[in-house]
Amino acid sequence: MQFTVLTSLPFEIETLILPVFENEPTVFPKPYQTLVKLRFKNKDFTGKAGEMVMLFPEEKGLPSRVLVWGLGTKDTFSGPVLRGLAAELVRKLKTFSRREVALWCLPGFAFLAQELAEGVEFGNFSLAKFKTGKEKEEIENAMIGKISFIVKKDTLSFRKALKKGFLIAEAVCRVRDLVNRGPSLKHVDYLVEQSKGIARKHGYSLRILDQKQLEKKGMHGILGVNRGSDMEAKMVVLEYTPPKTDKKKPIVFIGKGIIFDSGGYNLKPGQSLQEMQLDMAGAAVIMGLFEVLKPLQLHHHVVGIFPLTDNVINAKAQKPSDIVTTYSGKTVEIVNTDAEGRMILCDAITYAIRHFQPEYIIDIATLTGVCVLALGERFAGLFGNDAELLKKLKHAGETCDELLWELPIHPDDRKKMKSKIADLRNHDFSPQAGALKAAAFLEEFVEDKKWAHIDIAGPAFVKDPKKYESPMGTGFGVRLFVTFLEELRKG
């Protein structure tokens, strides 16, 4: 979305938004003051969060539409609240088909410009990417094309924060689009091409490990999952080395990239198959993160790794009771072909350790259905072996409203992942503590590295979205990682 910052009202503006706190009329320039005051007086409007009243002033020189916008009480107002309200506001504006709008900014917005911009962009997001004809035209025509922020004082920091908010939200929206689309529209090579585009655009170094290279390295965790597929597995490795990097050791982010999870021979029952295009959400988050790393000039050396394959079946597909040798050398008994995420992640973790000296390894994955049962859609499960790292991630989550809830790894659950016939097994026949056992399995591969595992099966794809989300893909993780990297720098 285009935006401008202005210190006075543009003459030609058609739609002006006037934000108002609950029971606390703001002071606006004269003609607006009268308009708003009257509404308060008549109790047409009280300023409750999300309340909106459209006025159609007939006076000459005034915009033809003035939307009075309630922000709630001052003490409940915050960045996340503004993000949600701004998204709601834009959704409302879209019903009026106004392409250009101006928003009167209150002094309190100065420190919340990033959240404001994110909310505005999220409100413009449309799920209907594959509609055609008249409906498509209507949706496109309703989108807000340009917004002017009217401020008392134009500062560089305000503009920068707005720009940052739009940039991040655009990346998140691209992640949502990727997660939502069906598997045939995001096959492995499509995502590889997208990754090449990101690398080219920002000058990242990029390595694609194709089937042959995966075989040469002995990454049979990934290859095993890929055996039933008619498309090659690939692993994407993106690397960002900022010009004045102070740390040699990178932070490695790893994302699960299952294009479609049918469950394999442990085929998922009908309803559970329904949303399994979501299973590359972890990989999509890494792509989203790399869309913004360089533009935001984040100062960390960052590596992003995502193995890509679908988990489908043919006669060659991996079967329960098969045994695979992972890249680490450890053997795994495949008890359940539907526990495939951990099989591709473990090879990526070993790759991270062998090829980089990671300061941290952080994996993000739609890993277990039971994590959704435990934590629902608001919280991602957080696991790991370094209290300091987990604390930082949790804090970043609170800052940006992508919440993490720490779950334990118990020695008994570690034991359950041992196999009688091989070193490990990928499942132990019981759904109890499934998210914890998945984490215990991954932990076997992290050696002495500081590691965190984030299970986003709940918040990556939702039925009950937050105000600034839509149903389906949320892009959960991009803002979390950006905030984490920023807070890491600030110390």
Ligand code: BES
């Ligand atoms: N991709 C699924 C997890 C999932 C389920 C994500 C529902 C989002 C919503 C994962 O690969 C899976 O199938 N996990 C199994 C693990 C089990 C076989 C140990 C599960 O959760 O049932």
Ligand code: ZN
């Ligand atoms: Zn699965």
Ligand code: ZN
């Ligand atoms: Zn899966």
